[in-house]
Amino acid sequence: xxxxYLFLAVLIPCVGGILNxxxxxxxxxxxxxxxxxxxxxxxxxxWMLLLNRPAEIFTLVHFTGNLAIAFQLDGxxxxxxxxxxxxxxxxxxxxxxxxxxxxxxxxFFMFYTVTYGVTLGISLADNFLTxxxxxxxxxxVTLPLVMHTLTREAILASRKYLYYSIxxxxxxxxxxxxxxxxxxxxxxxxxxxxxxxxLAERKNIFLxxxxxxFFGFGVKAAICPLNSWLPQAGVAPTxxxxxxxxxxxxxxxxxxxxxLTFYCFGVDFLRGTWAQYLLxxxxxxxxxxxxxxxxxxxxxxxxxxxxxxxxxxxxxFGVVLMTPLGLVGALSHMVFHAVMKIxxxxxxxxxxxxxxxxxxxxxxxxxxxMPKVFAIFTMSALALMGVPGLCGFISKWNLVxxxxxxxxxxxxxxxxxxxxxxxxxxxxxxxxxxxxxxPAKDFDYDTIADVKDPNWMMLxxxxxxxxxIVGFGLCSAPVTELLTAVAAGNF
Numbered sequence: 001x002x003x004x005y006l007f008l009a010v011l012i013p014c015v016g017g018i019l020n021x022x023x024x025x026x027x028x029x030x031x032x033x034x035x036x037x038x039x040x041x042x043x044x045x046x047w048m049l050l051l052n053r054p055a056e057i058f059t060l061v062h063f064t065g066n067l068a069i070a071f072q073l074d075g076x077x078x079x080x081x082x083x084x085x086x087x088x089x090x091x092x093x094x095x096x097x098x099x100x101x102x103x104x105x106x107x108f109f110m111f112y113t114v115t116y117g118v119t120l121g122i123s124l125a126d127n128f129l130t131x132x133x134x135x136x137x138x139x140x141v142t143l144p145l146v147m148h149t150l151t152r153e154a155i156l157a158s159r160k161y162l163y164y165s166i167x168x169x170x171x172x173x174x175x176x177x178x179x180x181x182x183x184x185x186x187x188x189x190x191x192x193x194x195x196x197x198x199l200a201e202r203k204n205i206f207l208x209x210x211x212x213x214f215f216g217f218g219v220k221a222a223i224c225p226l227n228s229w230l231p232q233a234g235v236a237p238t239x240x241x242x243x244x245x246x247x248x249x250x251x252x253x254x255x256x257x258x259x260l261t262f263y264c265f266g267v268d269f270l271r272g273t274w275a276q277y278l279l280x281x282x283x284x285x286x287x288x289x290x291x292x293x294x295x296x297x298x299x300x301x302x303x304x305x306x307x308x309x310x311x312x313x314x315x316x317f318g319v320v321l322m323t324p325l326g327l328v329g330a331l332s333h334m335v336f337h338a339v340m341k342i343x344x345x346x347x348x349x350x351x352x353x354x355x356x357x358x359x360x361x362x363x364x365x366x367x368x369x370m371p372k373v374f375a376i377f378t379m380s381a382l383a384l385m386g387v388p389g390l391c392g393f394i395s396k397w398n399l400v401x402x403x404x405x406x407x408x409x410x411x412x413x414x415x416x417x418x419x420x421x422x423x424x425x426x427x428x429x430x431x432x433x434x435x436x437x438x439p440a441k442d443f444d445y446d447t448i449a450d451v452k453d454p455n456w457m458m459l460x461x462x463x464x465x466x467x468x469i470v471g472f473g474l475c476s477a478p479v480t481e482l483l484t485a486v487a488a489g490n491f
Contacts, residue, residue: 001048001049001052001053001054002054003054003056003057003058003071003072004058005045005048005049005054006049006054006058006071006072006073006124007058007060007071008045009042009045009046009049009117009120009124010071010117010118010120010121010124010134011117012038012041012042012045012117013038013039013042013113013114013115013116013117013120014113014114014117014118016038016042016113017038017109017110017111017112017113017114017116017117018110018114020034020035020038020106020109020110020113021106021107021109021110025106028105031105031106031109032096035092035096035109035113036089036092036093036096038113039088039089039092039113039116040089042085042116042117043085043086043088043089046081046082046084046085046120047082047085049073049081050073050078050081050082050085053073053078054072054073056072057070057071057072057126057187058070058071058072066127066180066183066185066186067129067180067186068127068129068130068186069129069130069133070125070126070127070130070187071121071124071125071126071130072124072125072126072187072188073124074188075485075486075489075490075491076188076255076258076259076262076263076331076486077123077124077125078486078491079331079334079335079482079483079486080122080123080251080255080334081120081123081124083247083251083334083335083338084116084119084120084123084247084248085120087246087247087338087339087342088116088247090460090461090464090465091239091242091243091247091342091346091461092112092113092239093457093460093461094239094242094346094349094457094458094461094462095109095112095237095239096457097353097454097455097457097458098237098238098239098349098353098458099237099239101353102148102149102237104148107144107148108145108148108237111141111142111144111145112145112239112240112243114141115138115141115142115145115243115248118134118137118138118141119134119138119247119248119252121133121134121137122134122135122138122252122255122256123255125188126187126188127186127187127188128175128176128179128180128183128186128188128259128264129176129180129186131256131259132169132172132173132176135169135172135217135220135252135256136169138220138248138249138252139161139162139165139166139169142161142240142244142248142249143158143161143162145236145237145240145244146158146161146233146235146236146240146244147236148236148237148240149235149236149237151235153232153235154235154236156232157229157232157233157234157235157236158233160228160229160232161229161232161233164219164226164228164229165219165220165229167216167219167226168215168216168217168218168219168220168226169216170216171212171213171215171216172213172216172217172256173216174209174212174213174216175209175210175212175213175216175260175264176213178206178209179193179194179264182194182195182198182199182206183195183264188259188263188264189263190262190263190489191262191263191266191267191268191489192262192263192264192265192266192267192268192269193263193264193266194206194264194265194266194269199269203273206265206269207270207273207274207275208275210260210261210265210270210275211275211278211279213260214257214260214261214279217253217256217257217260218253218257218316219253220249220250220252220253220256221250221253221254221257221312221313221315221316222250222253222286222290222308222309222312222313223282223283223286223312223313223316224282224285224286224289224309227286227290227309230244230250230305230308230309231293231297231302231305231306231309233305234299234301234302234304234305237349238301238345238346238348238349238352238353239349241301241305241345241349242341242342242345242346242349243342246308246337246338246341246342246345247338247342250308250312251334251338253312254312254315254316254319254330254334255334257316257319258319258327258330258331261319261320261322262319262327267322267323270322271322271323276320276322277410279316279320280317280320280321280408280410280411280414281410283313283316283317283320283414284313284317284413284414284417286309286310286312286313286316287310287313287314287317287414287417287418287420287421288310288417288420288421288424289309289310290306290307290308290309290310290311290312290313290421291306291307291310291420291421291424291425291428292424293306293309294306294307294310294424294425294428295424295427295428297428298359298360298361299358299359299360300348300351300352300358300359300360300363300432301345301348301349301352301358303360303428303432304341304344304345304348307341307344307384307425307428307429308341310421310425311333311337311341311384312337314333314337314395314396314399314418314421315330315333315334315337316330317329317330317399317403317414317417317418318330318331318333318398318399318402321402321403321406321408321411321414322406323402323405323406324484324487324488325398325401325402325405325406325487326399326402326403326406327483327486327487328398328402328480328483328484328486328487329395329398329399329401329402330399331483331486331487332394332395332398332476332479332480332483333395333396333398333399335395335472335479335483336383336391336392336394336395336472337392337395339391339465339468339469339472340380340383340384340391340392340465340469341380341384342465343376343377343379343380343462343465343466343469344377344380344381344384346458346461346462346465347373347374347376347377347380347462348377349458350370350373350453350454350458350462351363351366351370351373353454353458354370354451354452354453354454355448355450355451360431360432360435361435363432363435363436364435364436364439364440364443365436365439365443365445365448366435366436366448366451367433367436367437368445369445369448369451369452369453370451370452370453371453372453372459372462373453373454373459373462374433374436374437375466376462376463376465376466377432377433377436378433379466379469379470380465380466380469381429381430381432381433382429383469383473384425384429385422385425385426385429385430386422386425388473389470389473389474390469390470390472390473391468391469391470391471391472391473391476392469392473393473394472394473394476394480396418396422398480399418400415400418403415
């Protein structure tokens with residue numbers, strides 16, 4: 001296919017989302033049909049591009065020298081764009097029912113749809129400048145979604161999200177300047193693009209710049225100590241938090257760090273340095289910190305948010321191993337966690353939408369009233385724990401295998417962090433499940449008589465996610481082979 005279609009895939013959701021706010025819809029159903037058609041058509045376009053990848057680069061704007069806004073689809077971008085384009089139509093369908101109880105729907109869906117296009121811009125970026133521009137646009141278009149309810153909590157959460165994102169952008173900007181100045185190519189190239197002579201002369205300076213940039217992008221990847229914005233962002237409507245915590249924002253941070261490590265600075269330069277060991281320590285601490293905070297959290301969505309903090313550092317642990325197998329583990333957990341976490345968040349959103357209950361101690365007996373939702377939630381909980389036969393086990397196995405293969409002594413501490421995390425995950429996820437299925441003997445079911453499963457618009461995406469969790473767990477070989485080819489530069 002022509003490379004122009006890469007830009008078109010970014011443009012269609014952006015323009016279509018803006019048009020949605022301008023069209024005077026006479027019926028809500030017409031707006032919903034328009035939105036779902038829009039994202040499905042765009043996802044079809046993306047998958048056509050994935051299956052028929054353009055070999056050339058599409059340059060939208062050329063500024064000067066090697067500065068340009070350009071798009072290209074390589075192996076890493078294929079993985080991220082595939083995840084985004086598959087999950088977005090399902091998330092949009094889910095949001096139709098959820099937003100019936102919310103105000104300002106047209107504004108919400110405008111930003112929600114534009115976010116689709118901006119996230120695709122990150123995945124399809126050909127160079128650091130393009131990725132950085134769309135990365136910053138992602139902050140701007142998701143900020144109104146975080147503050148959608150306009151409550152005091154939402155406004156405070158959006159301010160913190162903005163302040164943290166701006167701070168992270170400043171550190172990432174430093175890295176971009178160095179890459180533009182000392183990079184031998186403006187494009188992303190597996191193995192790195194930095195000038196070898198410059199790296200040798202100023203090794204510690206470049207390592208420091210890498211660390212700064214890692215933490216800059218790590219803001220959206222919720223790395224310690226830059227993650228307090230994420231639990232607070234849970235005040236947004238669940239369709240927003242699910243995409244913030246599972247797909248768009250946090251995965252963009254992890255994706256940018258993969259680009260920075262493997263396609264900009266290069267692992268041959270970084271491996272074995274103080275920068276690698278420092279970041280490995282931070283990542284392992286974040287894994288345990290997120291799980292520990294999830295265990296003590298009583299608010300349902302905030303508990304899942306702390307779980308996200310931990311699982312994002314699973315991905316980053318694979319990255320900082322700085323080996324091809326480490327990248328395979330990171331990519332597999334990026335894909336599988338997106339499915340597991342959006343599933344668990346959507347289950348939580350269904351509970352809140354149907355019952356207006358937000359705290360875990362309020363969920364006693366819910367499994368009898370919402371059997372479909374809690375059956376799927378239980379499956380996502382088991383997958384997050386890493387139970388064999390489900391997709392979470394595959395990605396964790398890949399990460400542990402990569403840690404052993406790396407022969408890095410510090411990586412063995414990472415395996416210990418993963419094992420501790422698995423135990424804590426079992427505690428904070430199964431306590432929800434046990435409460436729902438096994439309330440106290442004297443529990444009065446009349447107190448939840450009005451609770452029931454949601455309609456098909458919510459249940460259909462949940463069912464698809466459940467099938468994917470099992471399907472990836474039982475038939476992971478094709479995905480693993482694809483990710484291995486991507487990590488080796490053969491795709």
